[in-house]
Amino acid sequence: MSGGFAQYLPPLLRGTELTLMLVAVSGVVGTVLGLVFGMARIGPLAPLRWVAAVYINFLRGQPVLIILLFIYFALPLLFPAATFNRGVTAIVALSVYAGAYMAEIFRGSIEAVPKGQEEAAEALGMGYLLKFRYVILPQAMKVAVPPAIGFLISLVKASALVSVIGFIELTKAGRIISTINEEPLQTFLIVAVLYFIVSYPISLLGRWYERRLA
């Protein structure tokens, strides 16, 4: 172990940065997708309900790897315009994955808002959008935060899978380094510690929020 691991730390930290970037972007896009599909899933329009149900149920039955490989290899054959480089593929795949799970989280929290709230808003003459924006959503969001934080941790861990298509984030950086220094045990232990440093504060945040809510 000459030279120690110090020389490998900068590329691993760069990988951590890219992992954070992936999680942040796909977390935001996934949340928006989740909100749209979650609302459509229980909305007043039947065709939208069906589309949302198919999206949510089918994707929740797929491994992240299959979603990723499908978007990377198969999607460009269906729509030549949908040919993405590795980074964009990674973000699209993680967003689509996050969207399906977030939609279920939003659906659950919207349904957790007591029916009387909706009726009260209607009694006040509010339309669908107004009612949603000012009465249902603020209350639903409060309920959605703990499971959403839980899913964010899953997303951090799922982002490791984009290493499979060769995008060099934390796991791929560790894999490359482990083949150079031939010390996979130490290298992946450091990688695991870096993931832990990213993920554990999020778990603590979730627990803190839940305790505050209770």
Added chain:
Amino acid sequence: MTFYFGDILPYLPLLLQALWVSIYVTLIGFAVGSVAGVLISLARSSRARILRTAAGGYIEIFRNTPLLVQLYLIFFGLGQVGINLDPLWSAVLGLTLNNAAYTAEIFRAGFESVPSGLREAGSALGMSSVQTFRYVVLKPAVRNVLPSLTNQLIVLFLFSSVGSVISLNELTSVLSDINSQTQRTLEVFTYGAVLYYLTSVVIAMSSRVAEKTLFRW
């Protein structure tokens, strides 16, 4: 763009065999991991501080690092210290350890959901704490968390696809092989997606049947 699923048909037995490998590693990982999960959740609420800390540490470490990194550590890392596991047993070990951490939290919630009156009733009948746990607490606790356990089983099955990265010949890995042989990319991944989807639907349905038959009283 034309769909032609015929080219893949000769590969169907191979795909089903690969699906069986996925199911096989998932089931072993889930069964052994869940037993470990019960023990860890008991340690987590034990009176001995050292057990509590160890169990808590185990749960946090495995829940806050990716399964892929855990598999790399087992498959490549353990090899460095002379423990060489083949892809199958690396995947089984990884899924087992991973599942234990998740089910430990699920079971803890389950045990907390059983009213303390039941426990007291058990000891009032002269049962030891082990007997109370086994005959009074365990069954209602498991029934209360059956939906979470089912979810965990489905997630574990979907994540068994990560085994492909350490060259375990499960469904995802075989799909990639067939893809490079036939170049029928769209069709190959459609078959794969359908197989994963159907299997997770079957798991969800079996759980509902189990709830109605195994947990009736």
